[in-house]
Amino acid sequence: MKVFNDTRTAFARELGPELRQPAGLLFTMLLPFLFLVLFAPLLSGMAHPSGGGMNTDSPWQWFVPGTLVLLALSATAGAGASLLNEMPSGAFERMLVTPLNRASMIVGRALKEVVILLAQALLILALLLPTDFRLRPLGALAGLALLTVFGIGIGTLSFTLALHSRKQQTLFYGVQQMVFFPLLLLSGVLLPITEASAPSWLYVLSRINPATYVVEAERALFDGRFAEAGVLYGVLAAVAVAVLGVIAGIRGMRNASV
Amino acid sequence: MIHTRGLTRSFHVKGETVEAVRGLDLDIEAGSVVAFLGPNGAGKTTSLRMLTTLLPPTSGTAVVAGHNVLTDPSGVRRRIGYLGQGNSAGSNFRVSDELITQGRAYGLNRTESRARVERLLTALALEGLAKRTVGTLSGGQRRRLDIAMALVHEPELLFLDEPTTGLDPHSRAGIWKHVLRLHKELGTTIVFTTHYLEEADLWARRVMVVDHGRVIADDSPDKLKADLAGDRITLGTADRADAERAAGLARALPAVHEAIADDTEVRVRTPHGDTQLPVLLRNLEVAGVRAVTARLTRPTLDDVFLGLTGRTLRESADATTHDGA
Numbered sequence: 049m050k051v052f053n054d055t056r057t058a059f060a061r062e063l064g065p066e067l068r069q070p071a072g073l074l075f076t077m078l079l080p081f082l083f084l085v086l087f088a089p090l091l092s093g094m095a096h097p098s099g100g101g102m103n104t105d106s107p108w109q110w111f112v113p114g115t116l117v118l119l120a121l122s123a124t125a126g127a128g129a130s131l132l133n134e135m136p137s138g139a140f141e142r143m144l145v146t147p148l149n150r151a152s153m154i155v156g157r158a159l160k161e162v163v164i165l166l167a168q169a170l171l172i173l174a175l176l177l178p179t180d181f182r183l184r185p186l187g188a189l190a191g192l193a194l195l196t197v198f199g200i201g202i203g204t205l206s207f208t209l210a211l212h213s214r215k216q217q218t219l220f221y222g223v224q225q226m227v228f229f230p231l232l233l234l235s236g237v238l239l240p241i242t243e244a245s246a247p248s249w250l251y252v253l254s255r256i257n258p259a260t261y262v263v264e265a266e267r268a269l270f271d272g273r274f275a276e277a278g279v280l281y282g283v284l285a286a287v288a289v290a291v292l293g294v295i296a297g298i299r300g301m302r303n304a305s306v
Numbered sequence: 307m308i309h310t311r312g313l314t315r316s317f318h319v320k321g322e323t324v325e326a327v328r329g330l331d332l333d334i335e336a337g338s339v340v341a342f343l344g345p346n347g348a349g350k351t352t353s354l355r356m357l358t359t360l361l362p363p364t365s366g367t368a369v370v371a372g373h374n375v376l377t378d379p380s381g382v383r384r385r386i387g388y389l390g391q392g393n394s395a396g397s398n399f400r401v402s403d404e405l406i407t408q409g410r411a412y413g414l415n416r417t418e419s420r421a422r423v424e425r426l427l428t429a430l431a432l433e434g435l436a437k438r439t440v441g442t443l444s445g446g447q448r449r450r451l452d453i454a455m456a457l458v459h460e461p462e463l464l465f466l467d468e469p470t471t472g473l474d475p476h477s478r479a480g481i482w483k484h485v486l487r488l489h490k491e492l493g494t495t496i497v498f499t500t501h502y503l504e505e506a507d508l509w510a511r512r513v514m515v516v517d518h519g520r521v522i523a524d525d526s527p528d529k530l531k532a533d534l535a536g537d538r539i540t541l542g543t544a545d546r547a548d549a550e551r552a553a554g555l556a557r558a559l560p561a562v563h564e565a566i567a568d569d570t571e572v573r574v575r576t577p578h579g580d581t582q583l584p585v586l587l588r589n590l591e592v593a594g595v596r597a598v599t600a601r602l603t604r605p606t607l608d609d610v611f612l613g614l615t616g617r618t619l620r621e622s623a624d625a626t627t628h629d630g631a
């Protein structure tokens with residue numbers, strides 16, 4: 049299938065330099081260690097932020113899924129920067145002249161970030177195995193799949209932003225930061241945002257943030273709970289972001305050389 | 307191979323409208339080598355971008371390699387190769403990786419793509435550089451790589467936007483050697499832009515002179531020079547009277563456009579200097595007018611451009627700053 053092959057081609061191109069730079073890869077993979085070393089001491093002996101309702105009492109059970117979404121956001125939100133660097137040269141233009149499927153071009157690029165993110169996620173999960181964190185393989189697998197869809201969405205949105213910023217690169221970094229932090233802080237990744245704990249305006253904002261639903265779905269999935277409305281909402285939110293990202297990206301490419 | 311009607315493109319920059327291309331009507335046959343010659347800002351790149359599906363035209367139609375650029379862009383993309391004004395290969399990537407990616411983008415499988423890349427690296431004298439990072443190549447090597455990228459899928463139509471700008475004469479000659487061999491072996495149709503008149507003159511069989519978004523002349527380099535500039539015959543005579551008589555005799559020849567006596571020099575303009583010079587000398591002999599010196603100068607495309615616009619190509623190139631657009 050052409051779409052599949054083209055996605056693979058775009059993905060393989062981006063992965064190449066990554067694999068050829070072991071130092072960069074090493075630092076990327078050190079991030080999970082850093083996270084655990086700096087975060088774990090705070091969690092030991094801490095009560096469940098969700099106030100119960102989960103299948104295990106380990107605070108990791110609540111924090112890890114959110115952390116993965118945090119990683120996903122930070123790994124893919126900056127994806128557009130690579131495109132931004134390529135646009136002034138002819139490298140991107142040359143790809144636009146090839147018959148590569150337009151959606152594949154950006155999804156393949158986003159998948160590169162996602163694959164690295166998945167490697168980091170797996171590393172975190174492996175490192176947590178000796179703790180009281182309880183890994184539910186099926187739930188974790190579903191959680192990572194959800195993360196992939198969400199990562200493709202944020203990645204392609206980042207590419208779209210880059211396509212529109214080709215004339216002023218600062219626009220990219222400005223908008224990216226402006227969107228990234230609210231998206232992150234309003235998603236309840238680090239602290240729960242509930243009707244009881246947050247002022248109502250903040251609560252409302254968090255409820256219109258798609259990342260919130262993804263975080264909640266990840267928590268349910270990593271806890272082994274599939275048949276929940278929260279899971280459905282999370283999947284819908286991630287798919288919506290991905291569809292939006294791909295459509296906006298294709299539109300952006302149509303005018304990329306104007 | 308290429309047919310356009312009324313192709314135009316304008317840009318809106320800060321409230322002003324720039325008409326980059328104004329009504330391009332092209333008919334380019336398969337197998338030709340065509341140059342767009344014109345100063346910076348003439349609209350060469352914009353024209354190529356429309357023909358390669360990168361830029362939607364403001365109005366007009368373009369059918370390239372049998373497919374409409376607006377309604378069937380992928381049909382066009384599959385059949386063309388494109389070398390942009392910038393570098394096609396990403397600087398952080400490996401030379402061979404970028405080439406293989408390019409082949410894959412055109413639907414070649416990995417094995418085919420690799421085989422083609424091997425051949426291309428040899429053909430373009432890039433053998434030793436397969437494992438190098440693109441960013442470490444010299445300007446000439448990088449441009450040869452760009453050409454290799456445009457050729458991986460052996461397109462029937464190749465667009466080259468200023469393929470040799472910024473390169474030294476040696477690298478420029480090298481690039482043309484490769485491109486023309488390809489043209490010979492595969493019959494590839496080649497459309498290139500340049501603001502080097504020598505390049506258009508040497509390599510194109512058809513030159514379109516472009517200025518301010520319009521094609522102002524379109525013919526083979528020899529015809530352009532003959533029709534629009536003409537050869538120049540310069541005779542030296544012993545005295546002023548001889549010069550006047552020689553000019554009169556020259557004007558009597560049907561193929562002579564202009565003959566001016568200036569002191570002891572006569573300047574004659576004719577499309578066919580090579581055949582007119584012997585005739586003129588014979589006629590002078592018969593009439594008893596003695597020519598002391600005779601010189602024949604062939605015109606350059608710069609003379610053509612000068613004749614058409616009143617500016618020289620070199621002046622225009624210097625006056626317009628290279629904005630990289």
Ligand SMILES: Nc1ncnc2c1ncn2[C@@H]1O[C@H](COP(=O)(O)OP(=O)(O)O)[C@@H](O)[C@H]1O
Nearest residue numbers: 306317324326345346347348349350351352631
């Ligand atoms: N993307 C663009 N936005 C605004 N103006 C442009 C753009 N591309 C080209 N132009 C303008 O259109 C004219 C023709 O440019 P171009 O086609 O690049 O000329 P050439 O390739 O012959 O040097 C120039 O005045 C240039 O500034």
Ligand SMILES: [Mg+2]
Nearest residue numbers: 350351391631
């Ligand atoms: Mg140009």
